[in-house]
Amino acid sequence: MNISDKKSRIFLAVVIVLSLALSTVFMMNKQGYHEDELLTYNLANSANTLKTDGEWNSGADFIDYLSVSDGDRFNYEQVYENQIIDASHPPFYYGLVHTVCSLFPNQFSRYFAFSINVLAMAGILIMLFKIVKRITKNNLYALIATGAFAFSIACTTMTIYLRMYATLTFFVLSMIYMNLKIFERKNTAKFTDFLILGLITLLGTLTQYYFILFEGLTGLIMLVFQIKERNIKDLIKYIITAVLGSAAALCIYPYIITNVLGGNRGFGSLSISIDPITVVTYFAYKIGTYIQVLAKDVFLNQIWLLALCSAALIGFWIYLRFVRKEKLSRTAFMAFVPSLVYFVAISLVSPFNSDRYIMASLPMLVTIFVLALIKFTRVTGKKWLTTAVPICLAVTCAIGYITVKPYYMYGVKTELYTPQTSKCVFV
Template sequence: MKRIYTKDRVLYWMTLSLSLIICLYFANQKVGYHIDELYSYGLANSYSHPFPNAINQWLSGSYYHDYLSADWAHRFNYLAVYQNQVQDVHPPLYYFLLHTISSCVPGIFSKWLGLGLNLVSHLLSLTMIILIGRKMSTQSYIPYALALLWGLSVGGLNTFLFIRMYSLLTCMGLILLYQIICLLDQGHYHLRSWIGLSLTVMLGSLTHYYFIIYAGLLFIFWLVIQLRRSQWKFLIKVGSAGLIGLGLAYLFFPAMISHLTQSNRGSETLTNLRQVGLGQNLLTYLRFINWELLGKMPWGLFLAIFIISVIVYYQKRPYLKHTRSNLTQKLLIIGPALAFFALVQVISHYLTPRYIYLIYPQLILYFAYYPLAAWSSFKDWRKYLTGAVFALMLIFNLYQPTLTYTYPQQYQLNQTINSRSPVNAIVLTDQKWKLIRLTTYLQDYQHVYPWSAKEWSIDSFPQLADHQQSLDIYILDQAFPLSQIKGTLKQVYPDFQSKITYQDQTLTLIHLE
């Protein structure tokens, strides 16, 4: 027994260490941000202005720096975070945690603050996958193989690299799944389990509203299983734990009701539920799974491997056909996940894989378990066959040259801006909400003029505060014709030489000196 425990401990730390190294490697490659990642920092740390939408006036670069980082005067100001989230469309738990980390290093904005929080969630998720895998299999190495197949997959790494609440959401979903499976095995009520279940539902609901959907589906599947056993008291107690957890989340954050029913996100969700067909976005979301979990493996090949593995698995272990616990565990893993997938691909307002990151581990737990377990049943060739299957699955998992959230395309822009130190900047945009995209750059200027005008006019062009200083002009999404801008610059700043130093489909950067 001691030898088994030692072996498991070694495998556990090897799994976490390998995942940690890979995560840190790709985290170091991250050189840019999605607009929502910048909102994560801003909503967690800004005071009195949850959105950096000030326009048509000269601002200090510190306006943007204070938006992204926690300043000394407002460290650990959770009331400000709470109020920001009331005005946003998400619950506050993730932002509380990010603000706590930022408050420990006031005045500093860094990708490592958000990635550090995600890394803890990622490692906890790996731990939960291992614990669930131990419930599924008696083979000591299968739980760790399952954990690595998710943790090192494109989907798992994207979940970690995206500085939003989805890594924490995935962790909360796995904790709840593990608790429900444990309750299934126990078959009776413990006060400690009841309290833990309530806390998980409360914290998950305060992380992202999609957790409520997953938790509801998980409870429904569990309750249906319990109805067959006629354990009414047990059923009522566990059901009440979930409802109390949801009620506590509402009491802490009543704005969740208006978010779900009256906000733009809530309205879009309800509209999609009424108008979008069940299969309208299905192929798109299946493509996400294929890219991020299967390495673009042909679906025919995947289904063939899975079906053959299931047949081999049950032929080698015929007694499992009659093991109710084994089958119900797998039903609790895959049933709610597939139901969640079917629902989310209908109601989601954007077609993006982030909304199904929550169920990526469950898909790995179910669909990767059978190939690993089936081929490990051949005693003479167990190690070789299982190792070959694991290696093949891992290779397909990692077969993608670039992860979504590292943004290598922003490296050139970073180098262009960092190669000099201009004092002033003017930003031309047709919509003020787009300014968030440039906050990481604007924070380094002394003066910034975010300008939004419906019509191009030389009379309204902001005059440079100090004509002796260099100037950068950012043009977002070709807000104004570039030829007109160049002509105006020659008239307004005749002593300056202008040069386009960076240009892509969404941004043009002109430098004057």
């Protein structure tokens, strides 16, 4: 069962519009901010800081802290310097935020950074569709998988969180897609393919340091499969592209090395005792915490449902692999395995327990479960099950929005004081 390219593009456009409209509704009802969301605006726009010694910060102080002044519009040097001082993230995303904010000097609005997330999410959904289409060779399956993520709590949460993680996820999926495209060309990849891959490597590295881990994982698998397929010509070009892209990122922002190795978002954030009991306890605690996060974002906030689906997925894979003797295609392996390893690795090294650190893996994790469900219906040969899959996913997504509140919405209720005006920001 399939649909034409023309119909799939129309349906994909509808999915993207509806998904972003839904996220916009949640954004309109967002009543507060995570402190990092306000840091997004400060680090992108201003060298000013707030008074922290007990003095009063006026409204003007906050405007100076969060917005671009008339004299600092399109001042990317200041953006660059802010990231050096902060020493947590590279500057590209902040440059995007600064560009939007520079069009509206002396103003603060949640929609400035949100507009970047909207564009990134549109790109994410397009890339996800193209990736699944390359894996399955089926427009309908790609559309179902994309829709399942587009209408998940994970998608909305990523879109309304005013940080760099939607942009990071776009570059991660773009990296996966270009790897699949180059791999399938079998030594006939075009110069433009490697040029795009190099640009993705450069911008992804300059967006968030976790991109480096994903780049390494996808690159390692690409290396192994290209050697097995004897695609040595493309492999050499691929390695050169990766090296040049990474070198360009280091030339633009050489602080990447010190930040990754010693910063509070790199290896410097790790402080695990070598005591075996401590290591096991730490591993169980971190993985367990992120399983809860995954359950909320994708499985209706029900760990038992995630456990049930995971057990069914593993059991079905064992059946396919050892009974039906069906191996996972290399394109599927290249797309899914890095996301699984990334989820586990980031769960262990993240400085805080938060869904934002694993956001880049969520589209592919959702896709794994959706494609397994589709494969199950094909194995059974029951046509009514094929029709039931999108209906089941639609109902699940609807229940999710009814029963689960996306992260980063916050509220105005407080026991500390009674707000005297609606013109205030809650952090």
